[in-house]
Amino acid sequence: MAVSKTIPIAKIHVPERLRAVEEDHALAISASIVEHGLLNPVTVRATPAAKGGAYTLVAGAHRLRAMELLDEMEIDAVVVDADQQESVLLEITENLFRNELSVIDRAVFVQTYRDVWESKYGKISSGRPENRCNLHQLIEGEAKAGFSRHVASRMGISTDVVKRLNLIAQRLHSDLRAAVRGTPVADNQAALLKLAKMEPQEQRRAAIALRAEGGDLKKALGHVKAVRPSEKPEAKRDGMLKALLEIWSKADDATRKAFLAEIGREDAA
């Protein structure tokens, strides 16, 4: 892939499409950066004429924001020439084919592919495809299809595999991604899926526990589960109370009476 170099953060323009950054997520990444440094460089495009600066962000909005929060002035970035986007996509494809990659590495590759693709062709979303999209497909000489099938056919994998890698790439917390690196879990798809589906808060705890247990996932999850019940009982209680009141408000007199009788409160009128 193109060369990674250090560039001033002030010179990076963040396009509208990438503006929506979750501050919590960025904060979590800052913590990870303090501890382990920036593991993956962000991806930018050289755009000397852009309003915000000489570069435009392609991938890594959260990492960029995290570095800003740490008052860093510079960041490692892969600089991709606008005309080279297509060849970057090709490189990713080839890497995916060639190497013996772990599941998590493949997920990151697909994610980067997705980011570069979106920066070139627009945001990937559901819905009936526009003509623009079809046009692109025709130029490429592929059958008419959305991003999912495009990536699948290009990478030589099924759309289901893309679906899973996407899920891992998009929902696995960066803390966990870092914590998992080098352990067997990095190549354990089922485990990664399970982790990715947990709440972000739980994922952060799982990451800490995983490090403490030296990569033993079972032990680590044991701690997280054990912690959970006592961790946020208020939220749970609130939920129960709310549910009770919600149903109560909709119930008729007969139902209310029956309920009170069942719980031994049938006395008052």
Added chain:
Amino acid sequence: MAVSKTIPIAKIHVPERLRAVEEDHALAISASIVEHGLLNPVTVRATPAAKGGAYTLVAGAHRLRAMELLDEMEIDAVVVDADQQESVLLEITENLFRNELSVIDRAVFVQTYRDVWESKYGKISSGRPENRCNLHQLIEGEAKAGFSRHVASRMGISTDVVKRLNLIAQRLHSDLRAAVRGTPVADNQAALLKLAKMEPQEQRRAAIALRAEGGDLKKALGHVKAVRPSEKPEAKRDGMLKALLEIWSKADDATRKAFLAEIGREDAA
């Protein structure tokens, strides 16, 4: 398609695969048959050596049972030679291509196609495909794919269209199918989908209302909706009571106390 002729019900063997008949559904069909006759013949295969009789049922278990319930001795059936199954599939395909069909007719065609296909290749289900299935696909010269994609490519429609037609064919109550015939609703996909997703009980009421309103769906659904709240309040009350007790049983003392306080029952200890 092959010729339809009248055959003795006693001579039809019902294979294990089709044995599971919902008696309610069959009863509903008998009512429809009394009123309108048997609208679609069942499909059978000529199997002189079979244990149950000279024919084996391919499609129409509910219709067959309905005729049995009416003490009929014979039934109209399309007799398909075992060797002709493939050509029947082809015929359905061609019909689907050629004619100006309503949505509901297309759904019925896809359903029949599915039935014949299942009788030849085995039940369609989820899961990683077996070798047998792949073998079949290779013989056909098609790319390896499940039933859904097979049907889609053969019919010249997308898998999403197959999905919707399947939904309509499998979940639209036969009463409604009959009631809709000849009205604009028969070619209104959105309406059919909406109807198909309703509870069977409601579908039956909708069918009655639709006839009463001369095919005016909006008016008919107005009646059904209006009837519903007073129709089964007991079931709803039961559900609410159950939900209340369920949550109550899991709640701790503090939550229970808070709840009782909210509803003005904080008195007793």
Added chain:
DNA sequence: TATTTCCCGGGAAATA
């Protein structure tokens, strides 16, 4: 507004 084609999430069952 009705239809279509995407994406996403989940579950089942055979394979490795």
Added chain:
DNA sequence: TATTTCCCGGGAAATA
């Protein structure tokens, strides 16, 4: 047991 490839259901957004 882990992975893969089906089917199914649902929602979004452009098209007709």
